[in-house]
Amino acid sequence: MSEDIKKMIIDYVKKEYLEEDSGVDVNENTKLISSGIVDSFSMVSLKMFLEKKFLVKIPDDKATPDAFDSANNIINLLKEYTKI
Amino acid sequence: MAYSEKAKSFYDNTLKNIKQDGLFKEERYIESPQAANIKVEFPLGAPQKQVLNFCANNYLGLSSHPDVVKAAHDGLDARGYGMSSVRFICGTQDIHHELEEKLTKFLGTEDTILFPSCMEANAAIFEVMLDKEDAMISDRLVHASIVDGMRLSKAQLFNYKHNNMAHLEEKLQETQNCRFRLIITDGVFSMDGDMAKLDEICNLAEKYDAMVMVDDSHASGFIGKTGRGTHEHFNVMGRIDAITTTLGKALGGATGGCVSGRKGIVDLCRQRARPYLFSNTVPPVVVAASIKVIDLISNTTERRDKLERNTKYFREKMIKAGLDIKEGDTPIVPVMLYNAKLAQDVARDMYAEGIYVIGFFFPVVAQGQARIRTQISADHEFEHIDRAVAAFTKVGAKYNILGKKKDEIIAMYGM
Secondary structure (H helix, E strand, O other): OHHHHHHHHHHHHHHHHOOOOOOOOOOOOOOOOOOOOOOOOOHHHHHHHHHHHHOOOOOHHHOOOOOOOOHHHHHHHHHHHOOO | OOOOHHHHHHHHHHHHHHHHOOOOOOOOEEOOOOOOEEEEEOOOOOOOEEEEEOOOOOOOOOOOOHHHHHHHHHHHHHHOOOOOOEHHHHOOOHHHHHHHHHHHHHHOOOEEEEEOOHHHHHHHHHHHHOOOOOEEEEEOOOOHHHHHHHHOOOOEEEEEOOOOHHHHHHHHHHOOOOOOEEEEEEOEOOOOOOEOOHHHHHHHHHHOOOEEEEEOOOOOOOOOOOOOOHHHHOOOOOOOOEEEEEOOOOOOOOOOEEEEEOHHHHHHHHHHOHHHHOOEOOOHHHHHHHHHHHHHHHHOOHHHHHHHHHHHHHHHHHHHHOOOEOOOOOOEEEEEEEOHHHHHHHHHHHHHOOEEOOEEOOOOOOOOOEEEEEEOOOOOOHHHHHHHHHHHHHHHHHOOOOOOOHHHHHHHHOO
């Protein structure tokens, strides 16, 4: 199950934030925020995507750059709010 | 003592980390008026050095133009120094209204309201135009002041990949249920020097019943055949609902900005825009000089045409010399170096050669996109440009980057 979620997050990041010719590979450990793939401004749309997809409300104070910095971190964050 | 050891060590450590990360910014003291040729004291205490300025937003070379300086003197004598008031109490002079009317005419809009800066115009506009049932759909590379302005609005935030019209259309489809949608973009993007595809954006806006807002700070005065801005360049004058722009770049370079567009939006800004209501009026001296600027550029396109010639000349020479520049037509010409340290080293060596340029790197631009942003001015002569290109050629040879493209530069220096 968590493999499916991982893939869903990675696919979303690739589609939403990367240009087709970017040549950047994304896996579950790839740094998303600190590497600049997802800038702090675009983190809002990533948070919205997760909330819509998993029907959760992530409190703003928990939506930190660190908590969003990789697909694995995001899964850990989601586990606090939903049974995934 | 309220300023505790804990607070002090927190601030000191933060500063230490900024320095360790190579992100510490230092001011350079310019000891002459702003111009193509300036006197600089850098580092602090070093002897004054005469350098050519290739990093100012002084696109039309009007920052120290004698007619503008004279108009400022005359304005100072006629209307005083300060107003000690916000606009709606006792801070509006006849010349504020006159400048707003001239900007309206120049930009080809319905009405204009002045703000102390474009940063404040951008801080105001989204909160005034939109509420929580609305959507802001923004290009991902918009200026930081727009990002901050959007944060002040309750509207939902969406953004699309830079200049990617298919992605913008997806976002417009996703937000069909919102009351109002506003597409938000820079006219000319400050770091890449490319232009928003305003014709395609307007077509999409009309197809999906959305409004369009453009920040034309790096365009007003010189983009388009008579310098009106990106809306003139793309032949969409009258189809943009709100333009924000600055008087602090091409239009004299002092300070001040505005929202110009649909009358209803401007009128509502006068009632609701917090930076307008709670921030001081633009000083009379700036207003008087700005009126002169608009008169100068309305009467002739001479300076705008010279800027265009200079830009073309510089871009062609840089490409011929083998520098990797971002393609485009605007006077913002990024010299791509990809690696942050390389960008800093090249900027330092350029300064030693008498050319004042600055390196930009993450987080100002994306990781691996470090560059030197050069900016051309109508104040430059071909001889100045030749000297800058010669210096880039000399420094570029030192770092072995001439004729090299992205992959080769990254292979040598990393991202």
